[in-house]
Each structure stands twice: as structure tokens, then as C-alpha cells.
Amino acid sequence: MSRHLLSDQAVIVVATKNAGKVKEFAHALEKLGKGVQSLHDYPAIPDIPETGVTFAENARIKAKATGDALGVPALADDSGLRVEALGGEPGVYSARYAGEGATDADNNAKLLAELKALGSALPEAAAAAPQDGSKLLSRAQFVCALALYDPRTGEFVEAEGTVDGIITDRPHGDGGFGYDPLFWLPGLGRGMAELSKEEKGAISHRGEALKALLAKLNG
Ligand SMILES: O=c1nc[nH]c2c1ncn2[C@H]1C[C@H](O)[C@@H](COP(=O)(O)OP(=O)(O)OP(=O)(O)O)O1
Numbered sequence: 001m002s003r004h005l006l007s008d009q010a011v012i013v014v015a016t017k018n019a020g021k022v023k024e025f026a027h028a029l030e031k032l033g034k035g036v037q038s039l040h041d042y043p044a045i046p047d048i049p050e051t052g053v054t055f056a057e058n059a060r061i062k063a064k065a066t067g068d069a070l071g072v073p074a075l076a077d078d079s080g081l082r083v084e085a086l087g088g089e090p091g092v093y094s095a096r097y098a099g100e101g102a103t104d105a106d107n108n109a110k111l112l113a114e115l116k117a118l119g120s121a122l123p124e125a126a127a128a129a130p131q132d133g134s135k136l137l138s139r140a141q142f143v144c145a146l147a148l149y150d151p152r153t154g155e156f157v158e159a160e161g162t163v164d165g166i167i168t169d170r171p172h173g174d175g176g177f178g179y180d181p182l183f184w185l186p187g188l189g190r191g192m193a194e195l196s197k198e199e200k201g202a203i204s205h206r207g208e209a210l211k212a213l214l215a216k217l218n219g
């Protein structure tokens, strides 16, 4: 039954207003022959308050509100950054870290200011560091929770993905979105914002979550 949830849809509604997420889902789902719509295509749907205390809860809230409003299945992504030196913050508050309506630049600046105030630093040996003298500030993890909701049955299918990295004291690359410029991948020796959409999708929290979701749907 859940198999049909996506196989019947030529266009998948992604319950997001984040243009960076839309691009990544469009790229990934294009390979399955599917188009993507987002909340930008449905401006009549009111803002959805993200009142959950977990990524999974917020993903379910966004998927349900959107699916119920449209009467078709909706896929939602709630994601964010957990920074070890900050005890896991900003976590579910990642989008509003520097306040309501904060831009990615505001949030990145706040993250660097907080880590600087703590004097947080990792030993150089902790990872393959960038070759430009960047300091490694803290271990971190991106988390992505996906929820696919079918308003016709009330059914949810959910999956999560993560990717580990290190926050650097300066940006690397100008791809991606959000905290990508400050997120260094020691295993690759590159920054997340230096990866192509294809490369990011192969290793990212969102890519991992999507693989797990598709495996569930096909399993
Ligand atoms: O791949 C990523 N690369 C960098 N940063 C990322 C990524 N994935 C999530 N993030 C950051 C952006 C935002 O600060 C927060 C998501 O917050 P989150 O509420 O899930 O998304 P959002 O408010 O931007 O759009 P929406 O809720 O309409 O889907 O984590």
C-alpha cells in the first residue's frame, strides 16, 4: 500500500518554503522521473508553526498540514545542525538560531560568535583540516527527518539521516545553503558547500534520509 504512495505521484509535493531543499529534492526525484512542487506553489496554505521538540515531530506536523490542505500526499523535511561544543544546539532551532526571520548569513554569524565566545577548538590532528589555516571549532552533525503523509489514509512513512562533520572558523565554497559553508567533511577533505548537488546528495543527511525512505516504500 505504501508503495503506491509515491509510485502514483508524477509530481511530489514537498512541504517546504526552503529553496535549497526544493533544489535538492528536485535533483534527487528527477532521477525517479518525478517532478516537485513546494509551498511556493501553494501560497494560500498558511504558515505552519514548527512546535515540535524533535525533527521527526516537526516533519510530521509540516507533512500533515500540507497533505490535509491539498488532499494529496505530502513529503516534509525537518532538519538542522547539532554542534557538539554547544551541547547539540541549535538542533530543531537551527532555522531561528539568530531569531525569527533570521537569514542563513545571520545564523552562520551567530554560530561562529557562540563558538568563539566559548573558545571552542579541536586539535588539528582531529581531522583532515582545510589547507588554508582554518581552525576546527567543534564536531557537528546534520540531521534530516523526513515524513511522507497520505491524507486519504492518515498513514505516515518516516525516515532519518545524518552526516558528521566539523565546524570551521571560516567558510569553504558557495554551493548548498544554510550552514553548509561552515561544515567541513574531514573524510572527503572538502566543505559541504564545495560539493555539487550530486555529491552532496550522495553523502548528506537529506540524501541518507531519502534513501532510507525509498527503501521503506519499496520494501
Ligand atoms: O543541507 C543542509 N545544509 C545546510 N544547512 C541545512 C541543511 N539542512 C538543514 N539546514 C539548516 C538550514 C536551516 O537553518 C535549518 C532547517 O530548518 P527547517 O525548519 O527544517 O527548514 P526551513 O525553515 O529552512 O524550511 P521549511 O521548514 O519550510 O522546510 O537547518
Ligand SMILES: [Mg+2]
Residues within 6 Å of the ligand: 050, 095
Ligand atoms: Mg522551518
